[in-house]
Amino acid sequence: MKGLLLRAWYAATKPLTLLVLLLFGIEAAVPSFTVDPNESEWFECIIFGTMTTLIGSSVSVALLGEDEMVRWHIFSATTPAARHTYVSCHYLVTVITAAVFTLLSSLASLVLLLKTTGFDGKQYLLALAVISGIVMVVLSLLLPAVFRFGAKTGLVVFIVLFIAVVALCAVLTVMSSQNGEWMQWLENTDKGFLALGIFACAGTIFAVSWLLSIAGYKRRSL
Amino acid sequence: MNGTNAIEVRGLCKKFKDFEITDLNLTVPSGCVVGLVGENGAGKSTTIRLILELMHKDSGTITVLGKDSMEEDSSVRENIGVVFDESYFPQDLTPRQIGNIMKNTYRQWNDELYVKYLSQFELPMKKIIRKFSRGMKMKLSIAAALSHNAKLLILDEATSGLDPVVRDDIIDILMDFTKDEEHSILISSHIVSDLEKVCDYIAFLHKGKLVMYEEKDRLYEAYSVIHCTEEQLKAIDKKAVIGKKIGRFGAEAIVLKEAIPEGIQGYPIDIEKLFIFMVRESG
Numbered sequence: 001m002k003g004l005l006l007r008a009w010y011a012a013t014k015p016l017t018l019l020v021l022l023l024f025g026i027e028a029a030v031p032s033f034t035v036d037p038n039e040s041e042w043f044e045c046i047i048f049g050t051m052t053t054l055i056g057s058s059v060s061v062a063l064l065g066e067d068e069m070v071r072w073h074i075f076s077a078t079t080p081a082a083r084h085t086y087v088s089c090h091y092l093v094t095v096i097t098a099a100v101f102t103l104l105s106s107l108a109s110l111v112l113l114l115k116t117t118g119f120d121g122k123q124y125l126l127a128l129a130v131i132s133g134i135v136m137v138v139l140s141l142l143l144p145a146v147f148r149f150g151a152k153t154g155l156v157v158f159i160v161l162f163i164a165v166v167a168l169c170a171v172l173t174v175m176s177s178q179n180g181e182w183m184q185w186l187e188n189t190d191k192g193f194l195a196l197g198i199f200a201c202a203g204t205i206f207a208v209s210w211l212l213s214i215a216g217y218k219r220r221s222l
Numbered sequence: 223m224n225g226t227n228a229i230e231v232r233g234l235c236k237k238f239k240d241f242e243i244t245d246l247n248l249t250v251p252s253g254c255v256v257g258l259v260g261e262n263g264a265g266k267s268t269t270i271r272l273i274l275e276l277m278h279k280d281s282g283t284i285t286v287l288g289k290d291s292m293e294e295d296s297s298v299r300e301n302i303g304v305v306f307d308e309s310y311f312p313q314d315l316t317p318r319q320i321g322n323i324m325k326n327t328y329r330q331w332n333d334e335l336y337v338k339y340l341s342q343f344e345l346p347m348k349k350i351i352r353k354f355s356r357g358m359k360m361k362l363s364i365a366a367a368l369s370h371n372a373k374l375l376i377l378d379e380a381t382s383g384l385d386p387v388v389r390d391d392i393i394d395i396l397m398d399f400t401k402d403e404e405h406s407i408l409i410s411s412h413i414v415s416d417l418e419k420v421c422d423y424i425a426f427l428h429k430g431k432l433v434m435y436e437e438k439d440r441l442y443e444a445y446s447v448i449h450c451t452e453e454q455l456k457a458i459d460k461k462a463v464i465g466k467k468i469g470r471f472g473a474e475a476i477v478l479k480e481a482i483p484e485g486i487q488g489y490p491i492d493i494e495k496l497f498i499f500m501v502r503e504s505g
Contacts, residue, residue, distance in 0.1 A: 002326035002327075003323045003324065003325075003326035003327030004323075004327070006322060006323050006326050007312065007315075007323050010312070010314075010315055010319050010323075011312065011314070014314055066312065067312075070310060070311065070312050070313055071306070071308075071310040072310055072311065072312055074276060074306070074310055075304070075306070075310035075311070077274070077275075077276055078274050078276070078299060078302065078304040078376075079299055079327050079328065080296040080297075080299045080300050080327060080328060080329070081296075081327055082296055082299075219278070221271075221276065221277035221278065222271075222276040222277065
């Protein structure tokens with residue numbers, strides 16, 4: 001596992017990759033400095049954060065694509081790092097990148113909260129949960145397809161999922177602007193409890209996805 | 223481990239849409255070099271991939287270093303060095319970084335030995351692999367495969383596309399490796415002359431079937447090349463004729479020495495000719 005993680009580290013610290021990651025990092029944190037305290041942009045911040053986090057977190061998928069291009073995944077299967085270790089390594093990289101980008105993205109929510117209503121821990125936690133939840137669920141759906149069928153199929157799945165997330169974000173934006181029943185329900189619900197629920201669901205889906213990926217990758221001919 | 227065979231393949235079958243490996247039996251005895259020979263598409267790489275569990279067999283058994291499943295037992299993979307037809311290392315890394323990755327992958331990784339090989343092969347430590355020539359990339363793959371005290375080397379077309387000087391260097395390295403009697407090699411190639419230099423056993427694969435598996439010296443002892451007329455060739459027992467080529471000026475054939483009629487001169491065979499004749503004979 002250490003060897004595979006080191007390979008991921010070397011790939012992630014390549015100048016070009018670093019530049020791309022830095023750009024997404026800045027983009028994720030941009031709303032922190034641009035939000036208008038007179039307008040409620042909390043939802044917009046979350047949506048913006050989700051998109052950038054999603055793209056940034058897919059670095060592990062890009063890594064898998066590169067592995068397949070140079071056939072490093074075939075070579076690793078002949079080393080003591082078994083196939084399940086290879087899958088686990090990529091899931092770990094996914095968790096790390098998702099965590100970093102989620103924290104950067106949630107900065108926007110944090111700044112908005114500080115400028116408007118003051119720091120509300122539960123609301124901040126909810127922002128974290130929504131961003132990481134959506135990202136983790138998308139990657140949970142994506143990764144088993146990549147491991148079972150390869151990076152080319154994974155790219156198609158990623159595009160489909162990305163469109164689905166854009167659609168979901170659009171729906172959430174409309175719902176938040178209408179201030180209807182759904183928003184009232186959100187106002188009345190304990191946000192801390194809701195955040196924990198989202199974390200738990202996303203975590204469970206991610207764990208199931210991890211097991212599915214291991215099973216799928218073991219069946220795949222390399 | 224039974225102590226005698228590094229690899230044992232029994233009744234191996236794998237079916238694809240347009241190709242199949244059929245009832246393949248192959249043994250790599252410990253301390254020996256087995257050359258897997260066959261034309262392009264004969265099934266050499268597929269066989270090696272099945273042995274390495276990179277793809278799943280339909281039926282049959284494969285035992286590597288005494289273990290049935292490499293996937294479940296990482297100790298087997300600790301003792302295997304693999305070199306494919308190309309370098310499968312990430313192209314933006316340097317040999318030093320590859321060494322660091324390997325150090326954290328193999329428990330028995332010998333970094334000093336790796337550095338020694340890199341120096342012997344004149345490979346720069348800090349140049350990215352993308353800028354290497356094909357020969358340099360293959361040498362790097364071999365250096366990595368030899369630096370973790372592997373007992374078994376598996377090479378899949380590792381010498382293809384290389385110039386004769388580099389190929390000869392690689393053959394020398396492999397011969398050095400087999401000086402230790404515990405070390406075994408399974409090497410596939412369609413460049414038969416390379417295998418002829420290094421192998422103890424030759425396995426001929428043709429259209430997914432093993433058509434011959436024999437000790438190399440036994441092939442030299444048992445078979446001869448003859449030049450005769452078509453009529454003289456017809457008089458020889460067909461079972462003794464491995465392969466033949468009939469032209470305007472007579473016939474050339476590889477036959478069992480004991481079946482050569484008196485008056486016809488037998489000449490020593492070379493494995494490449496044997497291979498070509500066998501493939502033609504098999505159709």
